[in-house]
């Protein structure tokens with residue numbers, strides 16, 4: 001099981017400082033949607049240049065023009081690019097086609113999908129690399145999480161790897177680990193902590209122990 005650090009509420013210098021602190025404990029660094037909005041794909045470029053041994057995910061949440069946007073994120077150095085599951089199948093196909101050519105990976109974000117089981121099966125058949133259940137900030141504010149959705153995708157997805165994101169903290173990580181996704185995505189659960197390194201290290205340890 002891999003651990004992805006989501007960076008959402010930082011600028012590029014602050015992002016670099018956080019990654020420097022926790023780099024030993026994470027596999028993937030996510031340049032979150034708000035960072036891309038504020039800083040552009042330059043954020044992807046700079047983080048990849050500074051941390052070449054980490055995979056970098058560009059959370060573009062692509063909704064249209066899948067192929068073109070994957071090309072642009074790839075040029076900036078992204079290894080994984082997100083596309084929304086609520087987008088058209090042709091958008092996802094375009095993203096997957098370019099990702100294959102460029103040796104990149106596509107993560108489909110299931111945020112706001114009404115029928116998780118049915119849509120996960122469809123996007124799985126389109127050849128995506130990851131399918132991620134996600135309670136975004138607005139869902140979290142309404143008290144929701146994606147733990148049940150993770151069990152649903154685990155039961156229907158046959159090809160893609162599974163991932164979960166949205167409000168995961170040290171205290172809730174054991175419940176997530178029990179459901180055995182391939183990838184756990186944590187943002188505020190690390191970035192809002194005083195001792196980010198200690199929390200990331202504990203998360204890594206729990207994952208290694210399978211607890």
Ligand SMILES: O=C([C@H](O)CO)[C@H](O)[C@H](O)COP(=O)(O)O
Pocket residue numbers: 006007008030032033034059135136137165166167168185186187188189
């Ligand atoms: O994708 C995200 C959200 O939509 C804001 O861009 C976050 O990266 C994701 O939710 C993980 O962050 P936390 O919820 O803070 O763990």
